[in-house]
Amino acid sequence: MARGAKTKKIKEQSSLFDLSSFLRTAPCVPMLRKLVTEWRASGYRGATSTTRTLLNYWFLADHKLRNGQLFKYHDAQREAIETLIYVYEVAQARTRKDLLEQYVSSHNELRLPSYDEFARYCTKMATGSGKTKVMALAIVWQFFNAVREHEADYAKTFLIIAPNVIVLERLKSDFEGGRIFNLDPLIPRELQISWEFDCVMRGDAERASAEGMLFLTNIQQLYDRTERKQNGNDEPEIMTEVLGPKPKDDVSSDLTSFTEMLTKRTGRLLVLNDEAHHTHDEENEWNKVIRNLHTSLPLAAQLDFSATPRFNKGALFPWIISDYQIRQAIVDNIVKRPVKGIAELEEAKSNVASERYQGYLTAGVERWREYKEQLQRLDKMPLLFIMMNTTEEAEDVGDWLRRKYPSEFGGEKRVLVIHTDKTGEITKKDLDAARKLAREVDSPDCPTRAIVSVLMLREGWDVQNVTVVVGLRPYTSAANILPEQAIGRGLRLMFRGQNYAERVDIIGNKAFISFVDDLEKLEDIKLDTFEVGKDKLKIIAIAPQLPEKADYDLSLPRLSPVLIRKKTLAEEIEALDVLSFTFSPDPLPRKPTSADSRKFQYQAFDILTMEKLFEREYAIKDVQRPDEIVSYYAKLIASNLKLPGQFSALAPKVWDFFQNRAFGETVNMDSPAIVQAMNHRVSGYVVLNVFAAALKEKIIEQVEPSIEGEQRLLSLLEPFAFSRSVLEARKCVLNLVPCDNEFEYEFAKFLESAKDVYAFSKLPQQFGFSIEYTDNNANLRYYYPDFVVRTELGEMWLVETKGQESLEVAFKDRAANIWCENAMRLTGTQWRYVKIPQKEYEKLQPVEFSDLLIFIKPYNLSPS
Secondary structure (H helix, E strand, O other): OOOOOOOOOOOOOOOOOOHHHOOOOOOOHHHHHHHHHHHHHOOOOOOOHHHHHHHHHHHHOOEEOOOOOEEOOOHHHHHHHHHHHHHHHHOOOOOHHHHHHHHOOOOOOOOOOOOOOOEEEEEEEOOOOOHHHHHHHHHHHHHHHHHHOOOOOOEEEEEEEEOOHHHHHHHHHHHHHHHHHHHOOOOOHHHHHHOOEEEEEOOOOOOOOOOEEEEEEEOOOOOOHHHHHHOOOOOOOHHHHHHOOOOOOOHHHHHHHHHHHHHOOOOEEEEEEOOHHHHOOOOOHHHHHHHHHHHHOOEEEEEEEEOOOEOOOOOEOOOEEEEEOHHHHHHOOOOOEEEEEEOOOOOOOOOOHHHHOHHHHHHHHHHHHHHHHHHHHHOOOOEEEEEOOOHHHHHHHHHHHHHHOHHHHOOOOOEEEOOOOOOOOOOHHHHHHHHHHHHHOOOOOOOOOEEEEOOOOOOOOOOOOEEEEEEOOOOOHHHOOOHHHHHHHHOOOOOOOOOOOOEEEEEEOHHHHHHHHHHHHHHOOOOEEEEOOOOOOOOEEEOEOOOOOHHHOOEEOOEOOOEEEOOOOHHHHHOOOHHHOOOOOOOOOOOOOOOOOOEEEEEEEOOOOOOEEEEEEEEOOOOOOHHHHHHHHHHHHHHHOOOOOOHHHHHHHHHHHHHHOOOOOOOOOOOHHHHHHHOOHHHHHHHHHHHHHHHHHHHEEEOOOOEOOOOEEHHHOOOEEEOOEEEOOOOOOEOOEEEOOHHHHHHHHHHHHOOOEEEEEEOOHHHOOOEEEEOOOOOEEEEOOOEEEEEOOOOEEEEEEEOOOOHHHHHHHHHHHHHHHHHHHHHOOOEEEEEEEHHHHHHHOOOOHHHHHHHOOOOOOOOO
């Protein structure tokens, strides 16, 4: 569509709180969700080799943090990046017109966008569900495809735009110095050789260009004050002051220095907008800036990220391609579960806020005190969040907190009141202090325990420790605040990666609670409730119980890895004797025999166990030159076997194989018949298999394990929150045995009662003990055994309780047995492993631990 072309407008949207329009997801999402699910099941058919490598590494391999705990992208993050890759790379729907035409069944109530010169997609993700990590995944995907595949289609230059200073500073903490790319498992080892990347923050001096560059800046709020008031938003300007100074009339000037650096770049640009609900108006300055950039540096795409990507009157952006709603995030324990406080409280007849709302304020403080007591053992300080109607009311309530509760809220730093002075402005000193607090409020050293505000902190304040929200103001359609925004600042988790269902308690007057009720209708979810002042809070904390249970402390040795992948293989590849390769059919056929001769199925096998890793169909390109075919096969071999930088060593060997071995004699590689035969599916199948078989023993190097550092003591486990079944047990050094399911609970009861068990413990992931293994997709994985047991005879056991078994279990069993043999040899203590199948256990009804020895099965240490 030509630039500036206009089309007829969408039908008049419904009023803000007509919830019928909210109950549906965006129009493209249902069909895309179905197609992406099928695409994933197909093994990502149609994606580039580089993209498949990345997706396999991100989502099928395990990643362990430095503290020993697993890192895993959650399902919504996976769906978001997979959908983006699918529409851009596979379906190649690179305009919003294409999106609507391909993925919307009915176009009656939709309009084509005013500007549609480049791909634009929106990812809708609930507050606290990890949009920044999806941004990083998108950047890595685009960069490596630009470097390794089709530079004309992908970007090596990236621009992240934030709406204000506080969001900018949050993003800066992730991207400055490439921090997120260094800490998160984003780059497979075989691709690290190609990672030349630099991150430029706004205000940085100009520097030498790297192959890949990321620029981070902010546009701030794009509407001037007059326009906001004309739109009916007459709320105080205090948050504008906190979030950043008033923007200039022409916001594009803020990007001048960045534009100068960007225009020196070549190739394509990927723009990523954070909190992109600000971009709903095609004519606003934010979108104009991006369109102007496109004229000097063509955009690969514009990616919009937001929890609430809606137009002013409530309708969702039609270019949303994936939608992770707050309802699902709550069910998945990705965010806290809001719980409504039910209270029969009356507002006092007073114009003084602290008197009028004293009942609600007192209830909020008392609930906050319960959290403070419960979280003390977990070294967390909860945060009380109070929302008022005016700045005068906020100031009054802040003073009331300091006077009424001096031990908890006394002093200037323990309560933050976001307000203006008498002139309606905030001093530079106060502005800096407010921004500083926004960055540090979750730090253990931060003294702030309560925030009292008028405006909703709609974005950027990514506070994790909010546990109680007290709402004492009405929210109307004129305020343009969505129900999710009203409680969004309290949704982020304090404890990530733990089996603990967190909650945020909502207390408020009828006007505010009725507004929260809209969230239930909006998201089709029923929130839990509690009776204010009656239902007491109880948080279970798992921790070593010392010194009372010191005698039942257990330790596990730290062993170095047994298997490592060699870093240099060029000499081994050069030494391959292709004339000795055996395969079938031998020799290869020289004439195609079927219509599908240019497709072949390839089955890869684990290089250690020879178990099948994956099965893929490859389509051989229609080429005329033998060097192109050899290059194609060499790249496939290097990709499938994860051999970084070995293409130049493999290509001559593949040529040698076809020229001197494959056809039973030396052949002329330029012969049309030989070129046609090399293109045959049988040739493709054979060449990948023979090289995989020849290289499997050369890729992996087996090393002798050794003891690494001090043993792991369960008594050193840091306390953690837990919300599943627990068991009080005398023989466990922990105060409570955390159990992930009913079978684990029953088994823990058995260990406690078994006379031949001296001590035992569940091995929670927080303990950090795991055993490396490779799965059926050749990915490095980490196995976390369920229990450790010490018998009365001093024998040490790793125990796995298993309900249903999958293919993965056999790999875990073998890895655990090898670990026990090595631990026994290195420490002199007898270590053994046993897996307890649930159905057989229930039939056996054991009384002593020795009864379980019937479940021990032999294993093969060196499978062929």
